Amino acid sequence: MFTGLLLLATLxxxxxxxxxxxxxxxxxxxxxxxxxxxxxxxFGGSGSIxxxxxxxxxxxxxxxxxxxxGALLGQFVQSLTFHNGKAYIVVNGANKIYVVDAExxxxxxxxxxxxxxxxxxxxxxxxxxVSQWGADGLSGNVVKLDLNTNTILQTIPAGSGxxxxxxxxxxxxxxxxxxxxxxxxxxxxxxxxxGVELLRILVHGKNPGSLAFFEWPSGQFxxxxxxxxxxxxxxxxxxxxPLDGTPGFExxxxxxxxxxxxxxxxxxxxxxxxxxxxxxPAAPEKWIDQVAYGLxxxxxxxxxxxxDAKDFSSAGEVVIYNAAGDRIRAxxxxxAPGEIVIKR
Numbered sequence: 001m002f003t004g005l006l007l008l009a010t011l012x013x014x015x016x017x018x019x020x021x022x023x024x025x026x027x028x029x030x031x032x033x034x035x036x037x038x039x040x041x042x043f044g045g046s047g048s049i050x051x052x053x054x055x056x057x058x059x060x061x062x063x064x065x066x067x068x069x070g071a072l073l074g075q076f077v078q079s080l081t082f083h084n085g086k087a088y089i090v091v092n093g094a095n096k097i098y099v100v101d102a103e104x105x106x107x108x109x110x111x112x113x114x115x116x117x118x119x120x121x122x123x124x125x126x127x128x129x130v131s132q133w134g135a136d137g138l139s140g141n142v143v144k145l146d147l148n149t150n151t152i153l154q155t156i157p158a159g160s161g162x163x164x165x166x167x168x169x170x171x172x173x174x175x176x177x178x179x180x181x182x183x184x185x186x187x188x189x190x191x192x193x194x195g196v197e198l199l200r201i202l203v204h205g206k207n208p209g210s211l212a213f214f215e216w217p218s219g220q221f222x223x224x225x226x227x228x229x230x231x232x233x234x235x236x237x238x239x240x241x242p243l244d245g246t247p248g249f250e251x252x253x254x255x256x257x258x259x260x261x262x263x264x265x266x267x268x269x270x271x272x273x274x275x276x277x278x279x280x281p282a283a284p285e286k287w288i289d290q291v292a293y294g295l296x297x298x299x300x301x302x303x304x305x306x307x308d309a310k311d312f313s314s315a316g317e318v319v320i321y322n323a324a325g326d327r328i329r330a331x332x333x334x335x336a337p338g339e340i341v342i343k344r
Contacts, residue, residue: 035341052331097110168221172198187208208226214280224242251269275306275321
């Protein structure tokens with residue numbers, strides 16, 4: 001009988017340790033690398049950031065909430081950028097940028113005074129640009145931030161709905177003017193050192209949302225733009241093409257993202273429920289039948305990460321294809337996944 005009681009006590013001890021023990025403290029380097037997915041979140045709810053470790057397969061669906069006692073980011077989490085030991089999380093609907101530690105995701109501060117902010121582009125250790133649509137979603141601009149004081153240094157004009165930005169090696173910044181709540185067909189080119197818009201490039205499509213470079217072996221860069229098309233048109237059309245005045249190519253409307261392959265000699269974008277591949281100067285070719293609200297291409301091995309937002313109200317999914325176009329893995333994330341950031 002004594003043996004039975006001892007066994008029972010031992011089992012109860014291990015049960016209590018397993019089920020009721022305090023959670024382990026966070027690993028201080030847990031988020032130093034991995035794949036980060038920006039989940040916009042549902043209407044009326046909160047967005048989130050998911051994290052995936054390709055080596056182990058581990059997924060954390062809501063990193064910010066997990067590492068900050070369940071705190072929420074707010075409606076329409078738009079983008080995430082890592083810079084100088086910090087992670088900058090742009091929350092469009094809350095008009096804020098949350099600053100967290102890049103490795104622990106512990107909250108540090110909030111940047112306010114913005115109006116429908118979209119994307120964050122670091123310039124150096126002290127400054128960065130933020131594109132914003134403006135309070136009306138039309139009269140947007142690009143602001144230059146002082147990252148030491150988190151205040152606005154300059155406001156630079158742009159077109160309607162300035163969105164993703166692309167910086168050239170010589171320091172110019174291209175801004176895709178997405179139209180915001182309206183229509184635009186231009187790319188702004190900024191001289192950020194002087195805080196001025198140099199020109200606006202007219203493209204052959206409506207509402208450009210993303211930009212990417214072809215990089216030649218000579219070291220030259222050719223910027224491309226991808227236009228989603230306009231919901232206001234009876235027959236909307238997408239477009240993709242270089243910013244050199246050539247006509248480019250019509251695509252299915254309402255696609256998302258334009259990303260460079262690891263060699264700089266190919267581009268990928270989504271349109272019409274498929275992923276398309278572009279090799280200059282040829283027309284785009286359908287590559288994979290896969291819906292994607294956001295894309296990212298691993299610069300090391302060419303794996304393509306595709307964010308499938310499903311119905312935009314329940315859990316989304318990220319599907320991974322290798323450089324040969326073979327589906328190799330998928331995992332669940334938060335609601336309405338869009339931007340994907342690969343951190344090495």
